[in-house]
Amino acid sequence: MKVELPDHELMHSGHVGCPGCGAAVAMRFLLNGLGEKTVMVIPACCWSIIAGPYPQSTLKVPVLHTAFETGAAVATGIRAALDVRGERDVTVVTWAGDGGTFDIGFQALSGAVERNEDFLYVCYDNEAYMNTGIQRSSSTPYGAWTTTTPGRDWKKMRKKNIVEALAAHRIPYAATASIAYPDDLVAKVKKARSIRGSRFIHIFSSCPTGWRIPSELSIKIARMAVQTNIFPLYEVEGGVRYTINLKPKGYLVKEYFRLQGRFSHLTEEDLDQIQEMVEEDWELLLRKAGTMPSL
Amino acid sequence: MWQVMEGSHAVAEAVRLAGVQVISAYPITPQTHIVERISEFCAAGLLEARFLRVESEHSALAALIGASTAGVRTFTATSSQGLAYMHELLHWASGARLPIVMAEVNRALAPGWNIWTDQTDSLSQRDTGWIQLYCEDGQEVLDTTLQAFRLAEWVNLPVMVVLDAFFLSHTHEPVQVPSQEEVDRFLPPFSPSFRLNTETPCAFNQLATPAVYMEMRYSIQQAMASALERFPQLEDAFQTIMGRRYGAVEEVSTADADVILVTSGTVTSTARGVVEALRNRGEKVGLLKIKLFRPFPAEAIRRHLRRAAKVAVLDRNFSFGAGGIFAQEVRAALCNLKDRPQVFGYIVGLGGRDVTPALITEICRKTWERAHPEEADEWMGLTEVPYESGTAGP
Numbered sequence: 238m239k240v241e242l243p244d245h246e247l248m249h250s251g252h253v254g255c256p257g258c259g260a261a262v263a264m265r266f267l268l269n270g271l272g273e274k275t276v277m278v279i280p281a282c283c284w285s286i287i288a289g290p291y292p293q294s295t296l297k298v299p300v301l302h303t304a305f306e307t308g309a310a311v312a313t314g315i316r317a318a319l320d321v322r323g324e325r326d327v328t329v330v331t332w333a334g335d336g337g338t339f340d341i342g343f344q345a346l347s348g349a350v351e352r353n354e355d356f357l358y359v360c361y362d363n364e365a366y367m368n369t370g371i372q373r374s375s376s377t378p379y380g381a382w383t384t385t386t387p388g389r390d391w392k393k394m395r396k397k398n399i400v401e402a403l404a405a406h407r408i409p410y411a412a413t414a415s416i417a418y419p420d421d422l423v424a425k426v427k428k429a430r431s432i433r434g435s436r437f438i439h440i441f442s443s444c445p446t447g448w449r450i451p452s453e454l455s456i457k458i459a460r461m462a463v464q465t466n467i468f469p470l471y472e473v474e475g476g477v478r479y480t481i482n483l484k485p486k487g488y489l490v491k492e493y494f495r496l497q498g499r500f501s502h503l504t505e506e507d508l509d510q511i512q513e514m515v516e517e518d519w520e521l522l523l524r525k526a527g528t529m530p531s532l
Numbered sequence: 533m534w535q536v537m538e539g540s541h542a543v544a545e546a547v548r549l550a551g552v553q554v555i556s557a558y559p560i561t562p563q564t565h566i567v568e569r570i571s572e573f574c575a576a577g578l579l580e581a582r583f584l585r586v587e588s589e590h591s592a593l594a595a596l597i598g599a600s601t602a603g604v605r606t607f608t609a610t611s612s613q614g615l616a617y618m619h620e621l622l623h624w625a626s627g628a629r630l631p632i633v634m635a636e637v638n639r640a641l642a643p644g645w646n647i648w649t650d651q652t653d654s655l656s657q658r659d660t661g662w663i664q665l666y667c668e669d670g671q672e673v674l675d676t677t678l679q680a681f682r683l684a685e686w687v688n689l690p691v692m693v694v695l696d697a698f699f700l701s702h703t704h705e706p707v708q709v710p711s712q713e714e715v716d717r718f719l720p721p722f723s724p725s726f727r728l729n730t731e732t733p734c735a736f737n738q739l740a741t742p743a744v745y746m747e748m749r750y751s752i753q754q755a756m757a758s759a760l761e762r763f764p765q766l767e768d769a770f771q772t773i774m775g776r777r778y779g780a781v782e783e784v785s786t787a788d789a790d791v792i793l794v795t796s797g798t799v800t801s802t803a804r805g806v807v808e809a810l811r812n813r814g815e816k817v818g819l820l821k822i823k824l825f826r827p828f829p830a831e832a833i834r835r836h837l838r839r840a841a842k843v844a845v846l847d848r849n850f851s852f853g854a855g856g857i858f859a860q861e862v863r864a865a866l867c868n869l870k871d872r873p874q875v876f877g878y879i880v881g882l883g884g885r886d887v888t889p890a891l892i893t894e895i896c897r898k899t900w901e902r903a904h905p906e907e908a909d910e911w912m913g914l915t916e917v918p919y920e921s922g923t924a925g926p
Binding site for chain 2: 274
């Protein structure tokens with residue numbers, strides 16, 4: 238699948254993200270897919286900073302910055318107001334990190350999608366509270382070091398499966414995407430844009446600062462997360478119809494883990510156990526999808 | 533047109549007449565009759581609005597922050613725990629300079645669970661940048677709600693219309709409901725200077741460094757100060773059309789009073805009766821009702837209280853470790869006067885306990901008899917409370 242990216246950019250060239258920031262790449266692709274008729278809500282997250290301080294903004298679409306746990310609720314209100322004003326052609330999109338989505342914003346998100354509010358919610362997932370200095374979230378994967386899971390207290394719980402949680406609300410569209418697969422990402426944004434009701438896209442966004450990786454590995458790490466089945470690319474329509482978008486090469490997870498400082502304390506035994514967990518999740522996904530793409 | 537209705541329904545009538553465009557609310561006793569009636573208006577097509585039935589009070593206000601920034605007239609209602617849950621976003625709404633209007637039904641905070649009236653919920657939000665207007669009866673509730681939209685949209689600040697649980701929210705009274713034509717003359721359509729708009733994209737509420745933050749805060753205080761000036765002007769316009777006005781404060785027989793009672797909310801009506809009865813016995817008692825609490829009308833309060841020897845403030849609220857909140861504010865307003873009255877603080881009616889004419893008469897008698905107020909405000913009508921210490925010690 239090949240998608241033509243438009244000539245124009247809806248991000249200015251400057252932003253204040255870290256070198257190699259996956260979330261900055263993800264935003265650029267998102268806006269490519271959405272276009273100018275977009276109103277964006279940004280609850281507290283890395284992007285509260287990346288977008289720039291008053292009076293500057295790196296984004297060329299209207300943005301409402303808001304409190305941490307309010308991304309979905311604020312979007313609900315904007316949608317209602319735009320409907321009242323007759324601006325039906327404008328897409329309302331919430332752009333939130335994993336903390337604002339999986340944790341503190343989950344109640345508002347669950348409420349909004351249960352009501353099937355007409356908006357697109359995009360979570361750029363860097364697997365911890367990176368803006369505050371790498372603290373554990375419920376999106377942090379099993380095995381990871383963070384500043385609140387240091388030493389022997391590395392995280393012993395699985396990452397929350399947010400797409401499954403959203404799919405359980407039977408929303409029209411939920412999908413995963415990765416900054417390493419821009420064609421797939423932009424195609425999903427365009428598809429989501431064409432649908433009415435609640436739509437959710439979960440974008441894997443690598444974080445060199447928090448993951449303890451060189452900034453030039455940002456895209457490679459994201460690609461390996463897909464190819465190891467740690468972060469498969471798939472869609473769920475109506476909460477039940479699963480489509481896997483890419484057949485992974487099935488690399489061993491240890492190749493992904495050994496590149497990242499946040500996992501450097503893990504033993505071979507730990508990695509074997511994680512390999513089993515990833516295979517178990519993949520089998521579960523395959524059972525739901527029924528088929529694999531022949532790509 | 534005269535109708536008999538609850539205070540809650542008076543709020544709902546005003547919301548209908550104001551042509552609110554987006555409503556967002558979460559149910560809590562005793563606010564429910566407000567949102568139920570508005571829901572009925574929406575379902576019957578009597579109000580062309582979007583009613584967002586969100587999953588929490590926090591989201592109720594968050595949704596209005598989005599809707600108001602997108603340029604429509606907004607309303608919510610809550611009470612007690614719900615208002616406390618909104619706290620973070622109360623600051624956000626005023627900081628973002630959004631003219632959201634809220635009906636807040638005064639209810640006691642838990643624990644223990646108590647659904648009856650008590651002002652501590654709204655008064656503990658006094659520093660959040662919301663204009664607060666306290667109401668005495670059903671007519672004032674309807675009128676104040678209409679005024680709230682005009683005031684909010686004039687100074688770009690959110691407004692809380694405050695009414696007592698049950699004594700006002702659930703009490704039926706005759707209320708004069710203005711016509712749509714009258715309301716339209718008083719309240720123009722909402723037309724904000726800035727809004728979320730894809731034609732002219734702006735970033736709202738973004739990162740503000742120390743170089744700009746103080747000026748942003750000062751502008752909120754400027755707006756508060758202007759609200760104090762504009763409220764009487766707004767009441768002039770309201771009076772011209774509706775024939776009624778209330779004042780930021782209202783005085784009753786204060787000119788020659790030795791003792792002036794200071795009240796807010798429904799306690800005021802009871803106090804009016806007490807003042808009348810005592811005046812009939814030749815005793816020089818007056819009454820000052822405070823309607824506008826934020827911004828605090830300190831100058832008007834000084835003007836009415838300065839000649840009295842003693843002031844007795846009735847507080848149906850309490851700030852632990854300090855005292856009654858209205859009494860604190862009244863003392864602060866008077867403190868720089870050379871000759872100032874003595875201020876006696878009385879804590880009454882917490883958690884919905886009755887504030888009877890007998891109790892208010894007793895407050896007058898105590899204030900007369902004492903030369904000076906005690907350091908601490910006096911809790912009226914308490915049964916004996918043994919002090920329970922914790923287990924840790926020196």
